Amino acid sequence: METYAELPLLQQAIQTLAALVLVSSFALLAQSRVIATIQIFAWQGLLLAVITTLIAWETGLTHLYISAALTLVLKAFFVPWLLIRQARKLGILRDFDAIIRPGITLMAAGSLVIFCYNVVLPIQRFAQSITRDAIAVSLALVMIGMLMLITRRKAITQVVAFMSLENGLFFAAISATQGMPMVVELGVAFDVLIAAVIFGIFFFHIRDSIESLDVDQLNRLAETDE
Amino acid sequence: MNVIDWVLIIPVAGALGLALLPNARLGAWLNILVSATGLAASIWLALTVLNNGTIAGELFYVDAFNVYLVVLTSLVSMTTSIFSRPYMAHELEIHKVTHLRLRLYHASFQGFMFTMLLALTTNNLGVLWIALEGATLATVLLVSLYRTRESIEAAWKYFILCGVGIAQALFGTVLLYFAASRVVPDPDQALQWSVLYQHAGQLEPVIVGLAFVFLLVGYGTKIGLVPLHNWLPDAHSEGPTPMSAVLSGLLLNVALYAVVRVKMIVDGALIDGNPHNPQLAGFIMMAFGLLSFIIAGLFLHRQRDIKRLFSYSSIEHMGLMTFAFGLGGPLATFGALLHMTVHSLTKSAIFMTVGHASQIAGTQQIDRIRGLILTQPTVGWGLLIGSIAIAGFPPFGVFTSEFLLLTATMKSWPWLTMPLLMGLAIAFAGLFRHLHPMVFGQIPEGQRAIAVNPFPLLLHLTLVLWLGLSVPAFLANWFDEATRLISGANLL
Numbered sequence: 001m002e003t004y005a006e007l008p009l010l011q012q013a014i015q016t017l018a019a020l021v022l023v024s025s026f027a028l029l030a031q032s033r034v035i036a037t038i039q040i041f042a043w044q045g046l047l048l049a050v051i052t053t054l055i056a057w058e059t060g061l062t063h064l065y066i067s068a069a070l071t072l073v074l075k076a077f078f079v080p081w082l083l084i085r086q087a088r089k090l091g092i093l094r095d096f097d098a099i100i101r102p103g104i105t106l107m108a109a110g111s112l113v114i115f116c117y118n119v120v121l122p123i124q125r126f127a128q129s130i131t132r133d134a135i136a137v138s139l140a141l142v143m144i145g146m147l148m149l150i151t152r153r154k155a156i157t158q159v160v161a162f163m164s165l166e167n168g169l170f171f172a173a174i175s176a177t178q179g180m181p182m183v184v185e186l187g188v189a190f191d192v193l194i195a196a197v198i199f200g201i202f203f204f205h206i207r208d209s210i211e212s213l214d215v216d217q218l219n220r221l222a223e224t225d226e
Numbered sequence: 227m228n229v230i231d232w233v234l235i236i237p238v239a240g241a242l243g244l245a246l247l248p249n250a251r252l253g254a255w256l257n258i259l260v261s262a263t264g265l266a267a268s269i270w271l272a273l274t275v276l277n278n279g280t281i282a283g284e285l286f287y288v289d290a291f292n293v294y295l296v297v298l299t300s301l302v303s304m305t306t307s308i309f310s311r312p313y314m315a316h317e318l319e320i321h322k323v324t325h326l327r328l329r330l331y332h333a334s335f336q337g338f339m340f341t342m343l344l345a346l347t348t349n350n351l352g353v354l355w356i357a358l359e360g361a362t363l364a365t366v367l368l369v370s371l372y373r374t375r376e377s378i379e380a381a382w383k384y385f386i387l388c389g390v391g392i393a394q395a396l397f398g399t400v401l402l403y404f405a406a407s408r409v410v411p412d413p414d415q416a417l418q419w420s421v422l423y424q425h426a427g428q429l430e431p432v433i434v435g436l437a438f439v440f441l442l443v444g445y446g447t448k449i450g451l452v453p454l455h456n457w458l459p460d461a462h463s464e465g466p467t468p469m470s471a472v473l474s475g476l477l478l479n480v481a482l483y484a485v486v487r488v489k490m491i492v493d494g495a496l497i498d499g500n501p502h503n504p505q506l507a508g509f510i511m512m513a514f515g516l517l518s519f520i521i522a523g524l525f526l527h528r529q530r531d532i533k534r535l536f537s538y539s540s541i542e543h544m545g546l547m548t549f550a551f552g553l554g555g556p557l558a559t560f561g562a563l564l565h566m567t568v569h570s571l572t573k574s575a576i577f578m579t580v581g582h583a584s585q586i587a588g589t590q591q592i593d594r595i596r597g598l599i600l601t602q603p604t605v606g607w608g609l610l611i612g613s614i615a616i617a618g619f620p621p622f623g624v625f626t627s628e629f630l631l632l633t634a635t636m637k638s639w640p641w642l643t644m645p646l647l648m649g650l651a652i653a654f655a656g657l658f659r660h661l662h663p664m665v666f667g668q669i670p671e672g673q674r675a676i677a678v679n680p681f682p683l684l685l686h687l688t689l690v691l692w693l694g695l696s697v698p699a700f701l702a703n704w705f706d707e708a709t710r711l712i713s714g715a716n717l718l
Binding site: 119120122123126127135138139142145146149155158162165166168169172173176177178180181183184187188190191194195198199201202205206208209210215218219220221223 | 373
């Protein structure tokens with residue numbers, strides 16, 4: 001296995017950026033202010049767009065430029081813009097979303113990363129050197145997204161968690177396989193777009209019904225009614 | 227234009243038209259018209275496939291397995307739209323919905339049908355994922371249609387849990403694509419099911435095994451497998467009843483279809499038993515299926531909401547089918563295919579009667595629904611006969627398929643028949659302890675009959691009875707052909 005220093009500069013850049021994406025995921029997990037959470041999410045989208053561009057350059061696959069542009073528009077600008085707009089309308093932009101036991105949550109996230117490296121260990125040897133770590137990182141992004149989803153109370157930060165989970169999937173697709181077929185990528189982007197819009201509608205429904213966005217107040221339905 | 231195009235264009239055009247049509251009452255009729263046209267197109271497609279064999283193209287792949295699900299989907303869509311017209315008109319009368327929301331409802335109904343048909347006919351595993359995620363998006367605003375606190379909660383749970391669950395399936399799809407891109411040179415073909423199936427033997431078994439786990443967890447969330455089922459009873463109980471009927475009758479089937487399609491590839495890749503057991507996929511499905519079957523049966527006993535009751539029954543039956551497909555072999559596969567059909571028909575019929583029953587009583591609380599047969603015999607008897615059918619009594623079709631499944635289990639895993647039989651008994655007791663006081667007994671004061679169209683109910687129950695008495699030859703051959711495609715051998 002080649003060490004980091006032996007790789008060409010471009011690949012070093014890709015690996016460093018991949019590590020930064022993982023860091024941004026930890027930052028999302030630890031950040032309790034609503035506006036900062038959305039901003040970190042936008043940065044994560046930007047990082048992904050840059051990585052996609054670099055991979056496109058490295059491999060010479062032109063369709064990856066389209067993916068990069070899509071990511072930039074959708075994940076770095078449109079979704080964060082929409083979320084900030086809704087949060088301002090709902091008056092929760094400056095709110096805090098208290099994190100349950102931040103220390104334990106972060107440690108759990110750290111162990112999740114190790115776990116993900118272990119899970120993909122048997123398949124890493126089939127990957128090219130450029131993407132070897134990327135599969136583990138993308139799975140870790142998915143898992144940390146899930147962790148964030150269960151440690152948050154506000155609907156809006158849960159949506160950020162959901163979208164960052166989606167980022168992990170996108171990262172898996174571009175890094176492990178140099179992107180999915182175009183029709184699939186466009187379809188997934190379309191689904192994300194619709195989901196973002198529906199989430200936006202939902203915030204107002206939730207607020208109208210419980211007068212806040214703390215979804216842990218939605219607790220009336222249980223498995224058994226006794 | 228191609229017949230498959232028509233099958234897909236009709237619901238899309240319907241959804242657009244219904245979204246633009248301001249009159250909701252007219253919309254209900256148009257909805258029926260669109261669904262009926264869709265059924266005609268599906269039957270045309272089925273005839274084409276029966277006469278000319280499998281349609282295999284770049285975009286679409288239609289063989290005996292999915293074409294029967296296409297017809298079933300369109301049939302249930304048509305009958306549900308007929309049922310939905312008087313049902314939603316009643317909801318409008320008692321001001322549970324507005325005209326605007328009814329418009330949203332009709333448009334989403336056809337949008338949902340489009341995603342189901344796209345998921346069934348596509349040849350691309352990525353598009354299959356997109357369609358199933360699209361199905362969540364199309365129905366999530368319907369679950370919260372009544373805007374009650376409970377319905378918002380149910381919709382939020384549905385959205386988040388299904389979204390997260392199905393994200394795992396996309397990760398699995400990426401892994402599968404990763405394995406395929408090492409074998410299939412053209413990247414545009416590497417996600418086509420037909421190409422993957424052809425090259426299954428060359429795919430790297432380590433990657434495919436891992437991919438299957440993610441795919442099963444992802445699509446399993448949509449099937450409602452325990453312990454990923456939490457969204458299902460909520461979404462079924464809080465949304466409008468026609469939605470519950472199509473979710474139970476169609477969405478769960480299509481998600482299971484996705485798993486079976488993937489299993490066919492995985493089985494091919496693991497065939498030489500190194501490093502995974504060749505039956506890995508089957509074993510995981512059997513475990514999940516059996517767990518869902520037993521747990522859901524137990525939960526039946528502790529329900530107080532009539533729609534939640536029957537959604538747990540759906541989980542139970544989906545568990546049984548997952549178990550059967552996991553078991554593999556021609557007999558179990560044939561039984562599972564038949565069970566998919568009869569469960570879909572019976573369960574949507576039950577949800578129709580349940581919808582009317584809760585409109586008659588003005589509540590979904592089981593304790594307060596009483597004297598249905600005396601109030602309105604169609605609804606009361608419909609619910610009773612439907613429940614008898616779903617509990618697996620002869621002469622209904624569910625009995626036939628469950629009997630086949632038990633026989634298949636007895637042949638290959640004799641000791642597993644005990645938990646299966648126990649599960650059936652538990653589920654039977656769970657249903658009937660609630661059912662008996664609801665259909666029999668005295669009419670509560672002030673309870674009156676409502677407007678009902680008995681045709682969809684009669685049609686479904688008659689079909690289930692017919693399938694129980696004798697499966698017609700053309701249908702048996704059809705199932706047999708699908709069985710051969712899935713399990714590799716004919717049964718008949």
